[in-house]
Amino acid sequence: MLNTSSNETYEEARRQLEICNACRYCEGYCSAFPAITRLRAFADGDITQIANLCHNCRGCYYACQYTEPHEFALNLPQALAKTRTESWQAYSWPAPLGAVFQRNAAASVFITIVAVAALMLLIRALPATSGDGFYAVLSHGAMVALFAPLFLFPLICLFVGLKRYWKDVGGERITLAHLKDAVSQAATLRNLSGGHGEGCNFESQDRFSQARRHAHHAVMYGFLLCFASTSSGTLLHYGFDLPAPYGFWSLPKLLGLSGGLLMTLGCIVMLTLKAKADAALSNPETHGADQAFVGLLGFVGASGLALYGLGSTAAMPALLALHLGAVAAFFVLTPYTKMAHGFFRLAALVRDAQQKP
Amino acid sequence: MSKPGTEDHILKPDVLVIGGGNAAMTAALQAREAGKSVTVIEAAPKAYRGGNSRHTRNFRCMHNGPLGVLTGDYDPDEYFDDLLKVTKGDTDPQLAKLAIENSESAYRWMEAHGVRFQPSLSGTLSLSRTNAFFLGGGKALVNAYYARAEDAGITVLYDAHADHLEISNNQVTEVWVSTRAQELCFKPAAVVVASGGFQADTDWLARAWGPAAKNFLIRGTPYNRGVVLKDLLDQDIQSVGDPTQCHAVAIDGRAPKFDGGIVTRLDCVPFSIVVNRNAERFYDEGEDVWPKRYAIWGRLVAAQPDQVGYAIIDSKSRDLFMPSVFPPIEADTIPQLATKLGLAPDKLEHTIETFNAACKPGPFKPTELDGLSTQGLNPAKTNWARPIHEPPFYGYSLRPGVTFTYLGLKVDQTARVSGKQGPMENLWAAGEIMAGSILGQGYLAGFGMTIGTVFGQIAGREAATHA
Numbered sequence: 001m002l003n004t005s006s007n008e009t010y011e012e013a014r015r016q017l018e019i020c021n022a023c024r025y026c027e028g029y030c031s032a033f034p035a036i037t038r039l040r041a042f043a044d045g046d047i048t049q050i051a052n053l054c055h056n057c058r059g060c061y062y063a064c065q066y067t068e069p070h071e072f073a074l075n076l077p078q079a080l081a082k083t084r085t086e087s088w089q090a091y092s093w094p095a096p097l098g099a100v101f102q103r104n105a106a107a108s109v110f111i112t113i114v115a116v117a118a119l120m121l122l123i124r125a126l127p128a129t130s131g132d133g134f135y136a137v138l139s140h141g142a143m144v145a146l147f148a149p150l151f152l153f154p155l156i157c158l159f160v161g162l163k164r165y166w167k168d169v170g171g172e173r174i175t176l177a178h179l180k181d182a183v184s185q186a187a188t189l190r191n192l193s194g195g196h197g198e199g200c201n202f203e204s205q206d207r208f209s210q211a212r213r214h215a216h217h218a219v220m221y222g223f224l225l226c227f228a229s230t231s232s233g234t235l236l237h238y239g240f241d242l243p244a245p246y247g248f249w250s251l252p253k254l255l256g257l258s259g260g261l262l263m264t265l266g267c268i269v270m271l272t273l274k275a276k277a278d279a280a281l282s283n284p285e286t287h288g289a290d291q292a293f294v295g296l297l298g299f300v301g302a303s304g305l306a307l308y309g310l311g312s313t314a315a316m317p318a319l320l321a322l323h324l325g326a327v328a329a330f331f332v333l334t335p336y337t338k339m340a341h342g343f344f345r346l347a348a349l350v351r352d353a354q355q356k357p
Numbered sequence: 358m359s360k361p362g363t364e365d366h367i368l369k370p371d372v373l374v375i376g377g378g379n380a381a382m383t384a385a386l387q388a389r390e391a392g393k394s395v396t397v398i399e400a401a402p403k404a405y406r407g408g409n410s411r412h413t414r415n416f417r418c419m420h421n422g423p424l425g426v427l428t429g430d431y432d433p434d435e436y437f438d439d440l441l442k443v444t445k446g447d448t449d450p451q452l453a454k455l456a457i458e459n460s461e462s463a464y465r466w467m468e469a470h471g472v473r474f475q476p477s478l479s480g481t482l483s484l485s486r487t488n489a490f491f492l493g494g495g496k497a498l499v500n501a502y503y504a505r506a507e508d509a510g511i512t513v514l515y516d517a518h519a520d521h522l523e524i525s526n527n528q529v530t531e532v533w534v535s536t537r538a539q540e541l542c543f544k545p546a547a548v549v550v551a552s553g554g555f556q557a558d559t560d561w562l563a564r565a566w567g568p569a570a571k572n573f574l575i576r577g578t579p580y581n582r583g584v585v586l587k588d589l590l591d592q593d594i595q596s597v598g599d600p601t602q603c604h605a606v607a608i609d610g611r612a613p614k615f616d617g618g619i620v621t622r623l624d625c626v627p628f629s630i631v632v633n634r635n636a637e638r639f640y641d642e643g644e645d646v647w648p649k650r651y652a653i654w655g656r657l658v659a660a661q662p663d664q665v666g667y668a669i670i671d672s673k674s675r676d677l678f679m680p681s682v683f684p685p686i687e688a689d690t691i692p693q694l695a696t697k698l699g700l701a702p703d704k705l706e707h708t709i710e711t712f713n714a715a716c717k718p719g720p721f722k723p724t725e726l727d728g729l730s731t732q733g734l735n736p737a738k739t740n741w742a743r744p745i746h747e748p749p750f751y752g753y754s755l756r757p758g759v760t761f762t763y764l765g766l767k768v769d770q771t772a773r774v775s776g777k778q779g780p781m782e783n784l785w786a787a788g789e790i791m792a793g794s795i796l797g798q799g800y801l802a803g804f805g806m807t808i809g810t811v812f813g814q815i816a817g818r819e820a821a822t823h824a
């Protein structure tokens with residue numbers, strides 16, 4: 001069990017949740033409120049679950065009659081964001097890494113630079129191969145040897161964390177119906193719709209806007225397209241004996257190009273929105289680290305696009321090192337940064353599907 | 358009062374709206390949409406804008422057939438009957454019917470101006486047919502109106518107090534306003550007053566009600582001090598409503614003096630016994646279902662020594678009512694609980710033993726009148742009377758919490774204020790400040806916002822026509 005019983009962050013979240021439960025005015029904004037009003041008392045596991053259901057839409061902050069200077073000092077989006085940070089840190093494995101990266105932008109930047117440098121050295125050190133395109137610089141075998149573990153290790157770490165989460169929130173056996181419900185909520189970001197479909201209060205204060213929902217969609221679907229591009233390449237390589245490079249009208253290229261564009265643009269919009277939004281309505285301690293992570297994700301997309309555009313020029317080896325370095329850093333950082341939110345949110349949505357009447 | 362410097366700041370909007378709650382913003386939007394220039398004077402700073410309206414959760418709305426989030430039908434006759442029941446007939450039927458009949462179009466007007474509704478909140482199912490709940494509550498409604506006002510080019514001054522309306526020949530000629538920085542003198546063509554009641558002026562409350570009122574808590578904004586109301590009544594504008602009365606409910610005694618809002622309400626009374634400072638019971642806690650009784654408990658507690666009461670339950674009743682903002686005081690024995698509450702332990706123990714002995718076995722049904730009554734006890738508890746003997750025991754302190762005052766301005770069907778020599782030329786009123794015409798006594802949940810929205814629209818429209 002997460003050791004949080006005497007923890008100030010959880011105590012503060014509990015205090016605010018009890019006020020909300022006596023009020024309930026925000027019930028229609030998101031899934032967190034119905035989860036609140038189903039309870040009379042809030043155990044730590046309940047708070048963890050509610051915090052991970054919250055998508056930081058901020059509707060409940062701007063609608064609240066008890067925000068500061070009122071003595072009840074409600075700021076539920078912040079209280080839940082802080083709880084989320086703590087829960088991800090506690091569930092991260094190995095735990096000390098979570099403690100380093102959650103709150104520290106410089107650490108993420110440092111890892112990225114190290115990864116890029118390592119890739120540069122590797123490309124220099126390895127002899128030129130007989131492969132085509134990128135494989136001429138870094139052989140297919142070397143890429144697989146490097147990225148297969150980099151991809152699998154974070155997944156194992158996340159799996160360990162999610163199992164702990166599931167135990168703490170009292171999760172039950174998962175059925176197809178639970179998954180369907182959770183995935184459809186995630187796919188539409190229903191919890192950023194404001195309940196009325198007009199969006200959230202992220203960057204325009206008490207006015208509603210779809211900007212964050214749309215930007216997040218771009219990043220998420222862009223990311224998934226890039227993932228599909230790599231998967232299709234793997235399939236072509238091993239299943240059909242069709243190794244890269246691929247032409248423009250190939251599946252890997254089309255998926256990768258559209259995904260890369262969406263992801264890059266989405267991240268740029270995300271960063272501008274974050275810069276406009278009031279940092280005090282999220283966890284101010286993770287603001288920089290979160291920005292750094294979104295920046296890294298955008299950089300992965302942008303360097304991929306650059307590689308596509310300049311792949312046949314002399315800049316290619318350097319760009320390849322940049323791109324692959326960024327991808328490597330992304331993989332390493334996934335379990336310990338903002339990226340973890342996707343996995344825990346999905347778990348929370350599945351748990352919510354089990355608890356909804 | 359000395360006259361502020363008129364030369365420097367002669368501000369002349371077509372319509373000046375005094376107040377910044379639901380009624381004021383409705384009137385302002387309506388007047389602006391009629392093409393007039395509008396300035397809003399709000400006494401509160403921006404963070405606290407919106408008066409008592411920011412604390413509301415719903416409004417009562419007639420409808421034939423389902424309407425938005427509202428289920429079933431609620432026809433105007435039933436609505437009017439409900440009003441007659443709570444006011445015991447103390448209402449102006451013409452004005453009341455005007456509010457009721459326009460409540461349906463008010464729903465649409467609100468929606469068109471950015472208010473969003475949600476199904477009745479969990480724990481309030483009984484209101485799902487009659488009351489439309491605001492998504493996010495009253496502050497979200499207020500935010501929507503201010504955003505519209507900004508887009509429409511309405512000038513809003515925060516931290517701006519209207520101190521005085523200069524009247525000659527049934528005409529408002531000037532409005533004196535003080536802000537932090539300066540004194541302003543407005544010369545508007547038309548004026549809408551929507552500045553609420555006077556409940557936040559506890560000296561006035563004490564003069565009207567008696568010194569006990571000093572111990573009352575005010576559930577809503579500290580900015581409704583009745584300054585404009587008093588200024589107008591001092592100039593012989595006609596009034597309605599009992600000047601000595603206020604609507605008060607029993608709320609958690611630990612609530613802040615002002616602005617505690619909805620979360621300080623306590624719904625435990627029907628399942629408890631309530632004692633006063635002397636650890637004695639004083640009224641039938643189980644007289645009726647709570648929604649029908651909660652409004653009388655403000656007065657009941659107000660009549661007790663130090664205006665304080667203590668509701669006591671045991672563990673089996675803990676989850677029968679909506680949770681409240683502060684956790685109850687808890688103890689394993691009655692004497693310990695008494696000590697924690699500041700009551701005489703032996704007296705409380707005696708009161709509870711006497712009560713327990715008068716309880717009789719029978720079926721207990723928390724959601725309906727179950728007739729489970731004490732026998733031979735005075736005062737009796739006529740429903741839900743179960744012995745209090747399963748630890749832990751819980752106690753809540755109760756104090757009267759004032760919602761609003763009844764004294765207001767007399768208006769006609771066009772929301773026009775009545776002066777000493779007949780209708781005022783250019784003065785209209787909306788919301789709490791004129792609600793006494795319709796709600797002479799008692800209260801009908803959600804009717805305050807209905808009155809404010811309907812008469813806000815009328816006042817805004819009429820003022821615009823005049824300006």
Ligand SMILES: Cc1cc2nc3c(=O)[nH]c(=O)nc-3n(C[C@H](O)[C@H](O)[C@H](O)COP(=O)(O)OP(=O)(O)OC[C@H]3O[C@@H](n4cnc5c(N)ncnc54)[C@H](O)[C@@H]3O)c2cc1C
Binds near residue numbers: 408551
């Ligand atoms: C806790 C609570 C919950 C409630 N819940 C409901 C509910 O769910 N449904 C319902 O229908 N009713 C409810 N009511 C009653 C409801 O709040 C009122 O009926 C309604 O808000 C009145 O609207 P109004 O615009 O007239 O006044 P208010 O909203 O109170 O606005 C008055 C405005 O005037 C301003 N003001 C005061 N004096 C001056 C001055 N001298 N100069 C300039 N500005 C001034 C104030 O700052 C304020 O902005 C509730 C009341 C309380 C206290």
Ligand code: SF4
Binds near residue numbers: 024074
């Ligand atoms: S955030 Fe504020 S308005 Fe919303 S439910 Fe909580 S206390 Fe009520």
Ligand code: SF4
Binds near residue numbers: 029077
């Ligand atoms: S910030 Fe939005 S998602 Fe989070 S609890 Fe508040 S309303 Fe729900």
